[in-house]
Amino acid sequence: QKEVEQNSGPLSVPEGAIASLNCTYSDRVSQSFFWYRQYSGKSPELIMSIYSNGDKEDGRFTAQLNKASQYVSLLIRDSQPSDSATYLCAVKEYSTLTFGKGTMLLVSP
């Protein structure tokens, strides 16, 4: 059974700080990795995808991938209260995704 592990949190950061969310996965052959944001009562929304080792930046978001360590992270710079949500890490296997259970992020004003 392939596994995707995330700290459930909550991770609490003050407004303007950098939030760092982490994810580890068990399947060495995984090639594609995704971060979803899910607000309470809403469905997951894709915010980042990453396929190569290193960093990928999109606005305030940076995804980092280290395949040797089987580790994916998401950095959120200048965190805002509107970033308060649960962040789901997902790893692709064939045509399906395996999701972690998510990390709750709380950004306080």
Add this chain to the structure above:
Amino acid sequence: DVKVTQSSRYLVKRTGEKVFLECVQDMDHENMFWYRQDPGLGLRLIYFSYDVKMKEKGDIPEGYSVSREKKERFSLILESASTNQTSMYLCASSPHGRGLYNEQFFGPGTRLTVL
């Protein structure tokens, strides 16, 4: 933008009823998925389909069936609803692919309560 719609946001049914949840996507995606999401258990895959009339079991198919008669529509069926099927049901779609680009896009979800 990818648009995935689900037939109901909230649904209340009685034990033993047959329940249909409908999902429609407008991006010509080959793959469609049904998940349920429960507190502490995360997203769990029920069934998925990679083509019309094709279906594959996910991690928790028991008590569910699916139908895909048209490419854009994927239905989840609860043959005889039970209280342990009370959950948030999420539909998603993605382009075909064993390649890298297989992002899944979710519908708004249906919160089903079985009394």
